[in-house]
Amino acid sequence: MNQYNNSVPSKLESNRLSSSNTNTSNVDLDEIAAKIHSIADRDRTDPIALLQLLRTLEHLHHEIQQGYFQSALPNNRQALYALLRDIEENGGWPYIQRWKLQELFANLAETEPEI
Numbered sequence: 001m002n003q004y005n006n007s008v009p010s011k012l013e014s015n016r017l018s019s020s021n022t023n024t025s026n027v028d029l030d031e032i033a034a035k036i037h038s039i040a041d042r043d044r045t046d047p048i049a050l051l052q053l054l055r056t057l058e059h060l061h062h063e064i065q066q067g068y069f070q071s072a073l074p075n076n077r078q079a080l081y082a083l084l085r086d087i088e089e090n091g092g093w094p095y096i097q098r099w100k101l102q103e104l105f106a107n108l109a110e111t112e113p114e115i
Helices: 026-042 047-072 077-089 101-111
Strands: none
Touching: 026 047
16 A cells, blocks of 8 residues: 555565565565655655755665675575575665756756746
8 A cells, every 4th residue: 555645656565675584674664665755745845855855865875785785795605696586586776876967957958948
């Protein structure tokens, strides 16, 4: 059941690890996602606040990837194979894309009336 704004689909359920060894429960992730959606919805007309939210998410992504995830990587072939198989089957590698300034300017040019 998706309780979030329908204009922003959540892929959280489809990207969950299938492993029973995950320490974070689905409820925890759902609560975190709900809070993030709530903040984004509240600030939907404030680009500065939304930018700060995106920066915070990117920072958290980097911290988790560089710190916790790298130290948790498997040290044997079987476990590495299981991880790679899970990545392939459940949505690939998580990535936060940065907009290029040229793309942002192109979007702005499309929305601004010509003088």
